Amino acid sequence: MKIGNLDIGDKLVLAPMAEITDSSFRKICKEFGAGLTFTQMVSAEGVIKNNFHTLKYLTFNKSEKPIAVQLLGNDPEIIGEATKEISKLKPDLIDINAGCPVDKVVSNKMGASLLDDPKALAKLISKMVDNSDGIPISTKIRLGKDKNHINVLETAKAIEDSGASVIIVHARTRNDKYEDNSEWHWIKKVKENIKIPVIGNGSVLTFLDAVEMKNETACDSVLIARGALGNPFIFSQYNSFVNNHNYFNVDLELILSTAIKHIDLLEREFGEFLALDKAKKHSLWYFKDQLGINELVELVLKTKSIIELKNVISNHARNITLNKFRNNDNKKISNYFNKRVLFWLSDESEKMYG
Template sequence: MLIGNVKIDTNVALAPMAGVTDLPYRLLSKEMGCGYLVTEMVSAKAILYNNKNTDELMVMDKSEHPIAIQLFGSDPDIMAEMSLKIAEEKKPDIIDVNMGCPVPKVVNNGEGSSLMKNPKLVEEIVTAMAKKCPIPVTFKIRTGFDDTCINAPEIAHIIEECGGAAVAVHGRTRAQYYSGKADWNVIKAVKDRVSIPVWGNGDVVSGPSAKKMLEETGCDGVMIGRAARGNPWIFKEIKTYLETGEIIPKPSYDEICDMIIKHATCLCEYKGEFTGIREMRKHFAWYTAGIKHAAYLRNEANHVTSLDAMVELVEKMRKEIIA
């Protein structure tokens, strides 16, 4: 797949997720075969005002390319200026724009999925960014704001006409958040309407479901969000299935234990032990979902405050609980 002049070798991407797709998790996903990475979303206004916490969200490793930094905002001039600033200073391959976040504090500020209600503003944002930014600018949208406003094909057409390089479509409305079934028919309608690359997102949880989405919608690639939490192996699973038709075995308990330790170690190296271990607790819960005594393990993990203690808990889990 080509997005502008950026080549994507494997059409399986990691969707941006706040609090999840930080540098450590992106590196794990890349190792597992993910072809395209997107950072957590970053506020354009926060960059403008030199917010230090925002800078951390844009740290990238050289091994991550191709990678996009995702921006959110609603002021066309600020979005354009900050995309230029990011392109020149951070040097990602692509700037992605969030037009799908359903969180009230984002929507109530006229940002994220609120933009689905304002095609004119979308046109202004895309036009301003495409003119100013020297690298490809892409957009992540939803099917619409609610059932009365299913307008993803129209928004995608505006994006293409105004210079956007690709669009990712989450097959749910803002009103749905993450509930219900993703509407792949709207993703197909978007693909039929535009000639730029289209990522499909929603209800892809395996190799077969990824292939089914590609076949039913005609989209160019699949973007994996919640199904990747605690499961970086999904990228290897999908990549293998699409290339060979083989369904690889699920990770063993030992592999899960090894990955938890690797993830925790990377988080502590990147964010420091105090923050890293506390952030690892939610990942631990995702990794252990479905494992025997998972509730007990999560409770234990929620009291862990050091990397050594996390490793000790994992080894206890390996020997006593899942052996």
């Protein structure tokens, strides 16, 4: 896929994910073959006000390129100024989020609420194009407000006409839940109706899902979100299958070594105190498809230090090889994960996370 001067070939793209796509995770995913990674979503207003936390999310090393930045906002002037500031950092792509369905985002008329008025969205994109210093602009959208208000074709045409270089289509509506099936046929319709590249997104949890989406929709690339959690190997698996018709082998030794490396990167980036909760979360994702995951959840959540966490997952991997776990709850865990990525939370606990 070529976007302006950026050419990522036939590789996949890592989606922007809040509290997940920090530098540590981006480095891991790039190492395993991601063609393009995103920073976490940043507030356009925070950018122009030089908000410390916002600017922290924008930090990236030249070694991480190609890299993309996603903006959140709804005011053309603010979006334009934020784009101008971000362009000084020389990312390879700048995106405007028109797909986030979270209530606190939509209630502030940002994210997926922008789908209600394609012409207003087009004005935001035009401002970005005018202020991007030649850096390509993209837009991530959903199909519409709900199944009775799907306006993705009208929105896609408005985005193309506004000067965007690529469009990302999440094949669900704003009101759909993650367990609802994605409607990939809409990605195909968008691809047939516009000339700029189309990146598909939605219900891609394995590399074979990505292959299937490309085959079914003819999209130019696939955006990977949940499918990369605990599974940065999805990028190497896809690349190996598409380019060499081989299956990239992911064994327990690779899972453990990657999890340990990821933990070390997090500690280096954030310090032990802030890194620990992040490292616990990623560790559980790495082992979610392995035997004994219920036992591991209990042990991981009790850990008090990085070294203790690394010892816990190392011992767990050793116990797997020694066949110490008999009960297989992986299917149940997989179903939980498909509904909520923090699969270890109880229904009551989950309410705390919105």
